[in-house]
Amino acid sequence: xxxxxxxxxKPGDVAVYGPRLVTREEIVAFAxxxxxQPMHLDEAAASATLLGGLAASGxxxxxxxxxxxxxxFILDSSSMGGPGVEEMRWVAPLRPGTRIRLRATxxxxxxxxxxxxxxxxxxxxxxxxxxxxxxxxxxxxAMFGRxxxxxx
Amino acid sequence: xxxxxxxxxxxxxxxxSHIFTAGDIKSFAxxxxxxxxxxxxxxxxxxxxxxxIASGWHTATIWMRLMVAxxxxxxxxxxxxxxxxxxxxxxxxxxxxxxxxPVYVGDTVDYASEVVETRRSASRPDxxxxxxxxxxxxxxxxxxISFVSTTFVERRPQK
Numbered sequence: 501x502x503x504x505x506x507x508x509x510k511p512g513d514v515a516v517y518g519p520r521l522v523t524r525e526e527i528v529a530f531a532x533x534x535x536x537q538p539m540h541l542d543e544a545a546a547s548a549t550l551l552g553g554l555a556a557s558g559x560x561x562x563x564x565x566x567x568x569x570x571x572x573f574i575l576d577s578s579s580m581g582g583p584g585v586e587e588m589r590w591v592a593p594l595r596p597g598t599r600i601r602l603r604a605t606x607x608x609x610x611x612x613x614x615x616x617x618x619x620x621x622x623x624x625x626x627x628x629x630x631x632x633x634x635x636x637x638x639x640x641x642a643m644f645g646r647x648x649x650x651x652x
Numbered sequence: 653x654x655x656x657x658x659x660x661x662x663x664x665x666x667x668x669s670h671i672f673t674a675g676d677i678k679s680f681a682x683x684x685x686x687x688x689x690x691x692x693x694x695x696x697x698x699x700x701x702x703x704x705i706a707s708g709w710h711t712a713t714i715w716m717r718l719m720v721a722x723x724x725x726x727x728x729x730x731x732x733x734x735x736x737x738x739x740x741x742x743x744x745x746x747x748x749x750x751x752x753x754p755v756y757v758g759d760t761v762d763y764a765s766e767v768v769e770t771r772r773s774a775s776r777p778d779x780x781x782x783x784x785x786x787x788x789x790x791x792x793x794x795x796x797i798s799f800v801s802t803t804f805v806e807r808r809p810q811k
Binding site: 532534535536537539549550551555557558559562563564566567570574575578580581582583584585586587588589590629636 | 709717720742751759768
């Protein structure tokens with residue numbers, strides 16, 4: 501049985517996941533596959549852009565948030581996926597060699613009106629580096645199965 | 653890309669389509685979103701989705717890839733005509749990202765983006781801010797992703 505059900509996420513709860521080291525190799529590999537812009541691929545080209553140096557694709561940052569959520573709690577939960585993301589801001593560049601953490605705060609919790617076996621949880625996420633610099637923020641609603649209810 | 657001044661609300665970019673294969677779906681998900689219904693066919697069949705589905709983040713990153721390819725084609729065409737090319741990016745983020753329907757193995761998703769807002773940057777007089785609504789529609793006409801993203805775009809150099 502999973503550890504985390506909808507009932508276990510209470511408004512105001514805060515958890516911190518990670519840390520996770522982001523390497524130059526993975527930044528460049530992600531960009532080469534999904535976002536091949538010079539600012540994500542090449543130091544010299546990146547230094548001429550607004551980012552002022554090589555930095556991860558915003559979609560890589562988002563994907564890393566997802567992975568840290570997955571490792572942090574989703575994989576050991578009754579997750580039923582997510583209908584979307586209210587907002588994501590790429591606040592500061594994610595540079596090679598940065599050690600990131602993810603802080604998750606439960607904002608709202610409500611049962612599903614249409615599906616009694618499910619509840620909805622709205623969370624705010626903040627990606628931080630070792631100096632607590634804010635790299636990205638995200639607000640998203642996730643669906644979880646309720647304790648004692650068969651999620652089918 | 654065009655300069656900020658030459659971009660109009662309502663401008664539309666047809667970005668092309670992508671076919672999501674099982675290998676494709678599992679490759680992305682194993683790295684970034686290893687939930688059972690994204691990485692394991694058997695588990696996915698038992699889930700409420702009824703089959704393997706792409707991570708929503710995968711559906712989003714494919715939009716980015718098609719957008720970068722589209723911009724590159726536009727840039728090359730502009731250069732061939734001897735026209736200057738405006739710098740675009742980085743993006744500031746996005747809002748109202750929705751995944752209304754899952755993307756299943758074999759689905760073809762057709763992507764497009766439309767300009768919904770243009771405004772000058774308060775902090776950078778040489779730049780404008782461009783907001784676009786992007787959508788992905790599957791072979792049955794169902795929207796599988798939509799979001800509004802905002803990015804910097806260069807203004808026409810002042811004479």
